[in-house]
Amino acid sequence: MDSLKVKAYGKINIGLDVMAKREDGYHEVRMVMQTVRIHDNIKVDKASSGDISITTNLGFIPTDKKNLVYKAAKLLMDEFAINCGVSIDLQKHIPVSAGMGGGSSDAAAILYAMNKLFKLGLSKKELMERGALIGADVPFCLMKGTALAEGIGENVTRIAPMPECCILIAKPGFSVSTKHVYEKLRLNEIQSHPDIDGIIDAIEEEDIYEMSSLMGNVLESVTVKEHPVIEDIKMAMIDNGALNSIMSGSGPSVFGIFDEPEEAEFAMNAIREMKLAKQIFLTEPHNVE
Template sequence: MTIEKKAYAKINLGLDVTGKRDDGYHIVRMIMQNVDIYDTLTFESNDTGEIKLTASSDKIPTDESNLICKVARQLQKEYDVKKGANIHLVKRIPVAAGMAGGSTDGAAAYTALNELWNLGLNIEKLCELAVKLGADIPYCIIGGTALAEGIGEELTTISDMPMCSIVVAKPDIDVSTAWVYKELDSKEIVSHPDIDSIKAAIENGDISEMCANIGNVLEPVTAERYEVIGQIEKLMEENGAIRAFMTGSGPTVFGIFEDDDKAKEAYEVVKESGLAPQVFLSGPINPNKIQ
């Protein structure tokens, strides 16, 4: 039996940090959205008990440090699973991009191995297990458009984001999330995004109002060090984006377009600019509604 899963990337339509817990985790309020950029994972059960991970790129670790392997080991231990799995990852989501590429692969591992090993776990139980390995994984299991609170694990599904085109560009730099949050902690947050207004605009289907309120408290930290982020945003907005902004801790930038043709033109302009070697033309997606 072979199971194939698409693991979709996410962007943050809003990201606010409202505090920090004693254990070091930051308290957040975020609007998360899947986009149609995905990794593909295939899973095949084996009788040896081994977890064998291979990947399309030799830059992807395939040892026990990979979150996919950690998920498999957690499930084996928790449910006394004797079987193993042969897993292959085709990587398309940029690495260290603020798009939950690792977390979404981990989420795919939860849902696939639950099926492959006949564990019979519901979504709530999978999310309960997942948060132990990463705060973004429960969202990646649920997917779609959601408000995330707490450390990211308290999820409220909201109306689907209005349809549009999204250009996503990842410059040739890697950003450490730990560094970004450390820098954030060292200074006062002078402006907080209005997460409730973003949520209301999405539920009203008002893409212009949604874009007007998009904000990310991490952007000033990352963009101050890497000016290419602002350069990409400016280029997207000059070429028809209603708004362009950084997702997560960066450095990836996304631009939202109501006009599909303008999005295609902006995609080509950004590609040709040399500012970002990885550029995608995408759109919002709810994986759970794909037939």
């Protein structure tokens, strides 16, 4: 096999809580994470040059060692002394710097593809261990589905699959730095923390209504304050039929949960007419066996 095509799926955070700030500057979190069907398309080819080359459909995406895709390929090439290079074509569809884990998912897809292409024989657990060296979300992006993420996000435990529903995702026309949001977070000022265990129980009971009512994201205390349009999008989704709506990750993407496709489409059109978002998607949970 000299070539492989893979899909890198985006994610949302059904619940995101921050427990404490560690001495190393990272934060202890508890998050319920869910893969969605929005995905990037990646093609990986073996190359005789011995180098890592990246092409992409978006001109502002770095194609050098700054890209997590490059770091993922380099990690395995160095560890396994792979002399053959790789040519990577990355077609981005997941919004960039949007709280949807696009870069982490791309890195996860490259680890998976390199393992297959070069027959490295690594298990998913072994790939996840290496993924944690690249980014905290990479292990979840390798696991996919529905999971509880703890530690700095790298400790993931599969939970029952999220009930089927419609998920409307809207991203305003700006990006947000995850590093900036965590630096600005003041844990002592957070008034309310999401019930992560309650969310997990509701998912296990296949109760989309209870799950939606418990959704929450403490990072909104930073991002919404700096970008009030995020709250406008949340309210627009709820006013137009969403069971609930919160920000994903550090933002600025907002998602709403709908139990009827017609209501989700109505809300999507309403947000477009209000011109609150630059990118808007109607999708579903991507659950895996």
